[in-house]
Amino acid sequence: MPGKVQQPAPLSIRHVNLSYSHGFKRVFHRLKIRQKIVCGYVLSLGIAVLGTTAGLTVGDRYFQHARDQMSVADHQGNLLSRLQGALLEIQIYRQEVVAFLNQPKALQKDGSQLSAYLTEAEMLFSQLQEFGQSNSQKDLQTLLNNHDSTLTEYFQRLRVLLQKISSLSQNPNRISQTQLLLWQFHQSTAVRDFYKFTHDLADFAVLVHERRDRADAAQNRAALLQAQIISGSILLSTALATILALYTSHAIARPLGQMTDIAQRVTRDANFDLQAPITTKDEVGELATSLNQLIQLVNQLLEKQRAQTQAQLIQSEKMSSLGKMLAGVAHEILNPVNFISGNLIHAKNYVDDLLALVQTYEAEVPHPPTSVQALAEEIDLEFLIADLPKLLNSIEFGATRTREIARSLKDFSRLDEAEVQLVDLHACINSTLLILQNRLKTGINVTYKYGDIPSVPAYPGLLYQVFMNLLSNAIDALEEKSAVDSEFSPEITIKTEDWDSNWVKITITDNGSGIAPQNWDKIFEIFFTTKPRGIGTGLGLSISYQIIVEKHLGEMSFKSDVEQGTEFTIFLPIARSSTSKKKDTSLLASKPNKCIS
Ligand SMILES: Nc1ncnc2c1ncn2[C@@H]1O[C@H](COP(=O)(O)OP(=O)(O)O)[C@@H](O)[C@H]1O
Ligand SMILES: [Mg+2]
Incomplete structure (x- = not known):
């Protein structure tokens, strides 16, 4: 539709919310476990304390206001009821006057009581006026100002009436005269205005009573509001503490669970390529890093051990076959060498015997035949006789040495x-x-x-x-x-x-x-x-x-x-x-x- 503009607001709000939640997660993951728990406690306790303080303050304010209104209403009601009482007494007196006409003393006493009531009524009236002014009670002020002259005139007329009635005490027709004065007084506008004033006053007293009731209700509402704010904040902090506790325990338990799973899989399957995910920078994150390092280290050690075992296996196989070969060679050498050594003893004996024979022959035959002499010279008999034992010793030494070497080889062959x-x-x-x-x-x-x-x-x-x-x-x-x-x-x-x-x-x-x-x-x-x-x-x-x-x-x-x-x-x-x-x-x-x- 032309001119219809797409609303970007929800998107941007979502974006802000997302970036807040990402920011919170980032900060949360960076905190140490101790800091996470402390933050949770501080936040929930802070909300509880703040809520309670706010509840107490707000409640107190409303409560105070309602109490002030109530005390104004109470005071006003008190003054009004006292004024009403005084005015009632004054009205009653007017009706009692006729009854006391024959008792001058009682009449006099009543008269002085009436003037006391009049004074009190005037005093209460002026107190009410002051109260109206000081408490800015506009309706009270209007009421009193409207009837200020009414009351003054009524009181004055009443005082004049009293004087007249008391002056009739010696008059024989005093009763009829008094009744006449009373009737005239009754017919006056001052009395009518006075009655109107008393009615207005009664209406106003009802109004003040209603106000007091309203202030009382406001006081109750303030107390209720205070209790609601305090319990609400405690509920909120409890809920927050619960959410944080769940979140923190979840944030700790989940990576721990993953690590346990990785550790079990590594042990069960001997799969050292597995690594635990590192999602936080707290102690759990450090533990995951250490576990990963441990897995890598074990892997390296195992690889090294495998290579070592293999090399040792090869080495021991080499040694074993070398041993077998050496044993064979030694055996093959020892046999002929023993054969040589064994025969050498006899050879030496035979040579000794032959040399002894030659020496005996030389001694017995000083001039041997020419052919024997020629042969003796040819073979260099003298050197032969001197060298042959040395030669045989040397053969014996060689045989012994060969036997020693062969035996060493045999010893060495017992490698395994x-x-x-x-x-x-x-x-x-x-x-x-x-x-x-x-x-x-x-x-x-x-x-x-x-x-x-x-x-x-x-x-x-x-x-x-x-x-x-x-x-x-x-x-x-x-x-x-x-x-x-x-x-x-x-x-x-x-x-x-x-x-x-x-x-x-x-x-x-x-x-x-x-x-x-x-x-x-x-x-x-x-x-x-x-x-x-x-x-x-x-x-x-x-x-x-x-x-x-x-x-x-x-x-x-x-x-x-x-x-x-x-x-x-x-x-x-x-x-x-x-x-x-x-x-x-x-x-x-x-x-x-x-x-x-
Ligand atoms: N007596 C020594 N004098 C100098 N270097 C030696 C001596 N013994 C061993 N080495 C050193 O130790 C290393 C390892 O020895 P070894 O384990 O026997 O392996 P290889 O002899 O096969 O090199 C040798 O390469 C050498 O550098
Ligand atoms: Mg070596």
């Missing part, structure tokens, strides 16, 4: 041995060094400072792994330093000592390249390596730490300096429970494990 046994640590270390012999030959000086230590309850295969890792790392660090410093003399020191009745201490020290301080925190972390890809795996120390701390309830630490080198320290409990003073051997296999030394 799952039983705790009493382990001779020195033998373990020696075996490990024997296997690493090839790498030590590059001029590394190994110093042994072995103390008098008891055998310790341990998993021997795992301890081999630890010593192998620590010694390999030490050799790596020494080689690294040798590569850059040709003057460098590489050293490894292995020290064992009886620390106290509960612990043995093993330190493996090298003067190699050392560990840079920024790596100190990560050194026992799985997959941490500073070595080139393909050489370093970052498994050695993390696995060794686990073996010592978790499997043996021991302690493992290090100190390092890039100039001085590195020292790894291991504490192993002498009894299986490190806290126990008494050696607990119940867990141990009865036979001590004899490592090769």
Whole structure:
């Protein structure tokens, strides 16, 4: 329709309402729970206090007004009724005069009473006039002003009448005379006006009475209004407190419920991608943030643990197959070596016998045939006799060494041995060094400072792994330093000592390249390596730490300096429970494990 303009008002009102409610929600969500509760209480208590004060003030004002009106009406009514009473007395006297005509004394007494009433009526009249003026009672003032002259004239005429009646006291016809005077007085306009005044006064008294009733009703209404305002504000504050309590508890309980749900789903489904929604900035919001961080942290830890478990699995499989291979190789070597060693004793005896025979022959036959002499010279018999025992000793030494190595390999092959046994640590270390012999030959000086230590309850295969890792790392660090410093003399020191009745201490020290301080925190972390890809795996120390701390309830630490080198320290409990003073051997296999030394 042309000219019909769309009404924007409801839209803008809605917009204002929406922005108010958004603003309220924003402010509410930013408050801490304590602040929310305090705000709720302050608001509802404030409304209750304000409402009560307003109710008391407004009610009091109306009540006071009604009371003022009532007191005016009361006072006015009082004056009016007293004036009416005085005027009534005056009227009654007029009728009593005839009755007292024969009793002069009573008449005189009555006359003086009448003048008292007249005076009182005049006084009340003027009091009413003053009251009318001071209280701005227009209708009262009009009434009194209209009848001011009426009353004055009436009173004056009445006084004249009284004088006349009293002067007739000696007159024999006084009764008829008096009646005549009274009749004349009665017929006068002053009396008619007076009657009219008394009627008007009565009407006005009714009006004042009605006013008083109205003021009384207004007073009751004021009291009712006061009670209504007070109870209304208390009701409003109670309702507001209830709404705020519901809103606050809902605002706290809903995100808590969501968080509980998320936490349960995370635990039930192991779904660590879930995150609790953060809707507020209060303590509940902080709790949701912490829960989310916790879920993420658990997820990271689990991933790390998964990778660690997998790496350990691979490592232990590698170790197990290496162990099997080593056991096979050792067995294959030991057999022929035993064969050699076993026959060598006989060979030595045979050689001794043959040499004895040669010596006896030389003694018995000083000039042997030429052909024998030629052969003796050709084979250099003298050197042969001197060198053959040395050669055989050397073969024996080689066989013994080969047997030692083969036995070390066999010991080392028991990597996956799952039983705790009493382990001779020195033998373990020696075996490990024997296997690493090839790498030590590059001029590394190994110093042994072995103390008098008891055998310790341990998993021997795992301890081999630890010593192998620590010694390999030490050799790596020494080689690294040798590569850059040709003057460098590489050293490894292995020290064992009886620390106290509960612990043995093993330190493996090298003067190699050392560990840079920024790596100190990560050194026992799985997959941490500073070595080139393909050489370093970052498994050695993390696995060794686990073996010592978790499997043996021991302690493992290090100190390092890039100039001085590195020292790894291991504490192993002498009894299986490190806290126990008494050696607990119940867990141990009865036979001590004899490592090769
Ligand atoms: N004796 C040592 N001297 C210097 N650095 C060492 C020594 N032992 C360990 N490290 C450092 O610790 C890292 C982790 O060692 P490890 O867990 O055995 O893994 P990897 O030998 O495969 O690197 C090494 O890469 C090396 O940087
Ligand atoms: Mg290593």
